[in-house]
Amino acid sequence: MFTVCSSGKTVRPVCTDLDEFDSIRSVLLYSELEPEWLDDVQKNGELFYLELSEGEEEAVLSHITATQSAATNHVRFSDKEAEIITDKRSKKRTDSGAKSQPKFKKLAKILAGKRRPSHRSKADGKNGRVSQPPTSILKNQAGPRTGLVVQQPYLKDVCVYVNPKRLGCMSPSPSEKGGLLEALLGVILRGGDGLGCNGEKLIIHGLVPHSPASKCAQILIGDVLVAVDDVDVTSENIERVLSCISGPTQVHLTLETGTAGSVMDSEVARPRPAAPVSQLVRLLWGEDTTELQMSVAHIPHIVMYLSLKLDSESPQEEQEVLYQYPVSEAAAQLKAVRGIFLTLCDMLENVTGGQIISSSLVLRKQLVHVGYWKEGENLLVVGLPADRVPLLHLQTVISGLVRTLRVMYGSLHSAFSEVENAPRLDHFFCLFFQRIIQPSRLSDSPGSAPSIISGTLFLDDLPAMRWLTLPPDVKVEVDTVLSDFESSDFGDMSEDFYGMRRLYVILGSCLFYKGYLIANHLPKEDLLDVCLYCQHYCLLCLGAEQRVGQLVVWREVFLQSRSHPDSHTSTSTSHPGYCESHGRFFLLVVGLVRKHFMQCVLLEAGGCASLAHGSPGPDCIYVDQVKATLLQLESLECAIEERLSAPPTPCLSCADWFLPSSGRGRQDVIGSSPILNRLTAAIKPPSPGTIGRSLFGEAGAGSGLKGRKPSPQRSVSDSGSELGDVGLRMPSAGTRRDSLGSGGSDGSGSSGGLFKIPKLKQPNPFYLGSLKKSLTEREAEELQNTLKLTAGLENTLFHYVLMETVQGIFITPTHREISQLSGSIHPQLIRNFHHCCLSIRHAFQQSLPPRQDRRGTDRPHTSRGLGPVKEHGILFQCKPENWTDQKKPAPTMTYWVIGRMVLEPIPQEFYVCFHDSVPEVPVEMAFRLSFGLAV
Amino acid sequence: MLQSQSVQLLCLTASSGVPLFSRGSTKQLPFSIIGSLNGVHMFGTGHDAALSCCETEQGGHVLWRVFHDSLMLIGVSSNANVSELHLRRLLENVWNCMVLVLGLDELANARNVERLKRELRSCYGLIDMLLERGVDDRDQGLMGDLTHCADCILLPQPDLIQDTLESFTRAAESSPNVALRLLCFQLLPGVIACVLCGPRPSLYQVENEQVCRFWSPLAENLRSCLDHAERSSLSPSVSLRRDVLALLLINRESRRSVTSLSTKATPHLSPARRWELLRLFYTFAVTRYFTSEESPSSECPTAELLHEEFSSGFTHLPVHCYLVTDECKCYAVQTPQHQLFLLTDLSVPTFTLRSVATHTLDAVTTATGF
Incomplete structure (x- = not known):
């Protein structure tokens, strides 16, 4: 396994007292004395430790090699020699270290050092290397470009997974016979026994069965092994090179082959279908960012931290640029016009009476939106391409970014003013831009649905976390386990036990399973702080799809609701005479092997725990306790999996079922006899259950028909939008709306509608809902799986998002539920839905009650603009792609995307997407859905 | 600093940044600010970055907009009701009105800046009127400045007036291709006949002979039209639902629009606020979901990127x-032919909004053929 810390190498001696603190639990759990992450703790106490489980690495690899065609165009640097030397030096250093370290760590370091020259050099003062400026694309341009093109014909790259640890259990010692080449890779050379020392070519003579080389099915007999991990090899140095691999890892082999068929194209711009290890993990490890950066280098984007106060006495070139990322050509162009940003920021307040928040400019024929954030004497400027971030969403992105930085560093100033933060910020912004500009690149790991990361500008920036509702008994158990942990009642952590103050007080924790929040014991604002961090580092995606071997993150955080008593959030809630303790806060995130569980714990030092001095590193005991908690939760995995694989509640329909994919579809059937069809629809028993099931069975035509009964008002009126659907629009009596009269309207009329409804004389949908509920109680078994959100006979619900603003959680169909629906139009529909939600939420945001704005000044609120928007809907029309039938117009399917903001009784935002065959009242749907959101 | 609610328009030469005029707000922006506003754009241009707008x-x-590489127009607004679209339209309208008055050649190839400055004074009236639109407005029913469609009144019997207008146009030898003159004749207070024509016939001739000849027989007719228009721009044959507060209907092919305000008095919404809401809703729908009727760009070819x-x-x-x-409640419908914006x-x-809207669209289009 390889581990990478983002810079430091210094082993932090853990407080010796604590070694004796080992609890029984952790002793049981971990017989090894020293945790594997210990070596990665940085000077400032921070830790970001991530390893994949072994099986996962192999699985990843086998997938890649099976679908091979990729893994070829990695950037090769020309400074190979130098790298090898430093590798060895660092190897020696670790070898000479007296402590016995788990072997793989050496390799990890070697790899880390090798792949991330700039990072590693930073804190590595011992090796006497001068710290380098942040990785720059420009700087490397000469190198990688030539390196890339050199990919000669008849050269191929192969990734194999090797594990030197397994050598030990093999009967012949690896040093005999074919040496490491045979033992490790499974490659037999010509001549069988031996490697001369004369620098011969390594011609492959045979492959050991079941060895990595034969398993990957890419290495052929007769190939010549040219390089290992871009280090040129001959018979002279191969053993030495292979001996540097001391832990399980994947190795790039470059082979010269006789078959031209496997020659790879090595264009930079070509999107790579898959990488040996997912790009995300590589990015988190901090390696290989150059290639990712280069793939977005042509897209203008930049972040700059500029000083508004210029030192006029000693004018220096670019002295006002305190920080910038990246160093691409397009970014340089944006940097060149920073004068615009500075001037506008300086001047506009005097012109229009408000701080500048955004500006747009055209650069390289691309529209770029620039967001501004002024803090004190400095200005944060973020430029993003308009086609990635719409202008109306820009501010949400910027404020999320600023809050993340504040959580991590306390303030923008402290983030950007510390010189040693620069590499960390580079890494931070590399992730930031990758997530925004090419999110799909990050999720190209096998088995992950692209929708997990991409298209979620909306979901990512909601002030809430994705919640997974669990069966009550499971929920209780999860909460109990978490509470047990939070009570810190374990023997060795009690103060009485050792008669000294504890190091940290556990403020609370939250628990994720596969990226879904399943339990939260944190106040909303703290939860959001924690989650912003997790989201930024894609930890939730890791938890969702990558089987994380182990993840340990430790860092000091600056909780926005606590650390800034003068900030906007706490001024509103602070009570006179009550003063919150001014402790320091630490975030501990632990994700555990193959369990998909990830727990985030907030710890407080100071207050009633002892004061923290300096920058304390992670404390083994707390980490172990979290691990123990996660292991305890392991028993619940089945129950949670069961919940995830349960049929979706409420039922979802797939858009494709409402639209024939070819010329022959339901239209033919219907067109022949509309009356007959209506009869069948009427005869059909109004049981939602059958519909739910039929959706998966006879998808498409059959089920698509039944809900076609339009309400009278629509059938008469819809002239323009449903041209192709004329045959289906028969007026028919007996839809729900008719029988209900106008009672349902009130729900949309006012926010308090829910409570007014019972006073009405007429029957109304609310009663319908409760009726259904009582039904559910009686026929629980039958109806449980078929909870339907929409009215009418057929389930017309496509997608939904319900956000609970107070607790900061939202629910939406799970990834699995979405992937079960498949279809070709449905994913489009979901993308459309999310894009639309950006606009809807923006409309809601603009109309929120007056609130102190981000700079702490009261924004005068006049009833300007359209006024407070509480409901907003858009009707979309879609046609099947590739409509081939010339004679008939393409059939159309129309659906609503509606957003609804409810302020009472609980503030909620509800976004829903449904087929328009039955007019719905969104507030009712939201209400019905919130039954399911029992927290 | 601009006064709140105001919009100011600055015009400068694009190449040298010489201020040509500044209209709008009662208190003019200081010269240094005008210079900076122009300076940032010029600085960007020098670095291949075209500054478009900021919020x-x-x-x-x-x-910021540069027209034909010759003139720079800068619109500055501190009014939250003036959207980016509104401001963009304003700059386009101002440019178009300068072209109408001075001609494209004069503007695009101006050599003598002082002379251009003097000549531009003749546009001030029009520009000031455009600046007032949607900000504080007397003719609130007119939305052409925003929609770029011609505001229309749907008359009960349009044929007679149409025929008269066509004969009048022929008599005035209107030839739109080589138009030199725009002649406007006030027939009645509020009724103006406009004709684009070449050098002949003379103004005297048209005014004294043709106007009387063609239009005097229609005086009564026009007067009744005027009465009608004051009540509603829809013909009386169209009956709107009582709860429709205001509507804007656009014919996307002919680029014409009709607006109407219900006569029903609503205690909460003044007519002015209803017009304002209609404009805001139009802007909201068109900038986010629908397509707006863009005129062929009179700016640089990359204008649509801006x-x-x-x-x-x-x-x-x-x-x-x-x-x-x-x-x-607001509802908008877009069909290939029409756009309808409705306040109810x-x-x-x-849930009945949709049927109200589609019924209204049907009712208006079938009754008037709009």
């Missing part, structure tokens, strides 16, 4: 949209 807190906007089309991010076609606010009373149930 400030509380809804202020600044918009603003973002949010609707281009949709995979499917938005056809309707609605809003429920504290004051009213809060008492109208949300």
Whole structure:
């Protein structure tokens, strides 16, 4: 396994007292004395430790090699020699270290050092290397470009997974016979026994069965092994090179082959279908960012931290640029016009009476939106391409970014003013831009649905976390386990036990399973702080799809609701005479092997725990306790999996079922006899259950028909939008709306509608809902799986998002539920839905009650603009792609995307997407859905 | 600093940045600010970055546009009700009106800046009127400045007036291709006949002979039209639902629009606020979901890059949209031929909005053939 810390190498001696603190639990759990992450703790106490489980690495690899065609165009640097030397030096250093370290760590370091020259050099003062400026694309341009093109014909790259640890259990010692080449890779050379020392070519003579080389099915007999991990090899140095691999890892082999068929194209711009290890993990490890950066280098984007106060006495070139990322050509162009940003920021307040928040400019024929954030004497400027971030969403992105930085560093100033933060910020912004500009690149790991990361500008920036509702008994158990942990009642952590103050007080924790929040014991604002961090580092995606071997993150955080008593959030809630303790806060995130569980714990030092001095590193005991908690939760995995694989509640329909994919579809059937069809629809028993099931069975035509009964008002009126659907629009009596009269309207009329409804004389949908509920109680078994959100006979619900603003959680169909629906139009529909939600939420945001704005000044609120928007809907029309039938117009399917903001009784935002065959009242749907959101 | 609610327009030469005029707000912006506003754009141009617009807190906007590489127009607004679209349209309108008055050649190849400055004074009236539109407005029913469609009145018997107008146009030898003159004749207070024509016939001739000849027989007719128009721009044959507060109907092919305000007095919404809401809703729907009727660009070829089309991010076609606010409900319909924007009373149930809108669209189009 390889581990990478983002810079430091210094082993932090853990407080010796604590070694004796080992609890029984952790002793049981971990017989090894020293945790594997210990070596990665940085000077400032921070830790970001991530390893994949072994099986996962192999699985990843086998997938890649099976679908091979990729893994070829990695950037090769020309400074190979130098790298090898430093590798060895660092190897020696670790070898000479007296402590016995788990072997793989050496390799990890070697790899880390090798792949991330700039990072590693930073804190590595011992090796006497001068710290380098942040990785720059420009700087490397000469190198990688030539390196890339050199990919000669008849050269191929192969990734194999090797594990030197397994050598030990093999009967012949690896040093005999074919040496490491045979033992490790499974490659037999010509001549069988031996490697001369004369620098011969390594011609492959045979492959050991079941060895990595034969398993990957890419290495052929007769190939010549040219390089290992871009280090040129001959018979002279191969053993030495292979001996540097001391832990399980994947190795790039470059082979010269006789078959031209496997020659790879090595264009930079070509999107790579898959990488040996997912790009995300590589990015988190901090390696290989150059290639990712280069793939977005042509897209203008930049972040700059500029000083508004210029030192006029000693004018220096670019002295006002305190920080910038990246160093691409397009970014340089944006940097060149920073004068615009500075001037506008300086001047506009005097012109229009408000701080500048955004500006747009055209650069390289691309529209770029620039967001501004002024803090004190400095200005944060973020430029993003308009086609990635719409202008109306820009501010949400910027404020999320600023809050993340504040959580991590306390303030923008402290983030950007510390010189040693620069590499960390580079890494931070590399992730930031990758997530925004090419999110799909990050999720190209096998088995992950692209929708997990991409298209979620909306979901990512909601002030809430994705919640997974669990069966009550499971929920209780999860909460109990978490509470047990939070009570810190374990023997060795009690103060009485050792008669000294504890190091940290556990403020609370939250628990994720596969990226879904399943339990939260944190106040909303703290939860959001924690989650912003997790989201930024894609930890939730890791938890969702990558089987994380182990993840340990430790860092000091600056909780926005606590650390800034003068900030906007706490001024509103602070009570006179009550003063919150001014402790320091630490975030501990632990994700555990193959369990998909990830727990985030907030710890407080100071207050009633002892004061923290300096920058304390992670404390083994707390980490172990979290691990123990996660292991305890392991028993619940089945129950949670069961919940995830349960049929979706409420039922979802797939858009494709409402639209024939070819010329022959339901239209033919219907067109022949509309009356007959209506009869069948009427005869059909109004049981939602059958519909739910039929959706998966006879998808498409059959089920698509039944809900076609339009309400009278629509059938008469819809002239323009449903041209192709004329045959289906028969007026028919007996839809729900008719029988209900106008009672349902009130729900949309006012926010308090829910409570007014019972006073009405007429029957109304609310009663319908409760009726259904009582039904559910009686026929629980039958109806449980078929909870339907929409009215009418057929389930017309496509997608939904319900956000609970107070607790900061939202629910939406799970990834699995979405992937079960498949279809070709449905994913489009979901993308459309999310894009639309950006606009809807923006409309809601603009109309929120007056609130102190981000700079702490009261924004005068006049009833300007359209006024407070509480409901907003858009009707979309879609046609099947590739409509081939010339004679008939393409059939159309129309659906609503509606957003609804409810302020009472609980503030909620509800976004829903449904087929328009039955007019719905969104507030009712939201209400019905919130039954399911029992927290 | 601009006074709140005001819009100011600056015009400078694009190459040298010499200020030509500044209209709008009662208090003019200081010269240094005008210089900086122009300076940032020029600085960007020098670095291959075309600054398009910027937004400030509380809804202020600044918009830069260069027309034909010769003139730079800068719109500055501190009014939250003036959207970016509105400001963009304003700059286009101002440019178009300068072209109308001075001609494209004069503007695009101006050599003598002082002379151009003097000549531009003749546009001030028009420009000031454009600046007032949508900000504080007497003729609130007119939305052509925003929609770029001609505001129309749908008369009960349009044929007679149409025929007369056509004969009048022929008599005045209107030849739009080589237009030199725009002649306007006030027939009645509020009724003006406009004709574009070449050097002949003389103004005297048209005024004294043709106007009388063609239009005097129609005086009574025109007077009744005027009465009608004051009540509604829709013909009386169209009966709107009582709870429709205001509507804007656009014919996308002919680029004409009709607006109407219901006669029903609503205690909460003054007519002025209703017009304002209609403009805001039009802007909202058109900038996010529908397509607006863009005139062929009179600026540089990359003009369409200068603003973002949010609707281009949709995979499917938005056809309707609605809003429920504290004051009213808004519904918009887009068909290949028409766009309808409707304000209704809060008492109208949300789920019936759609049928109200489609019925209204049907009713107006079938009754008037609009």
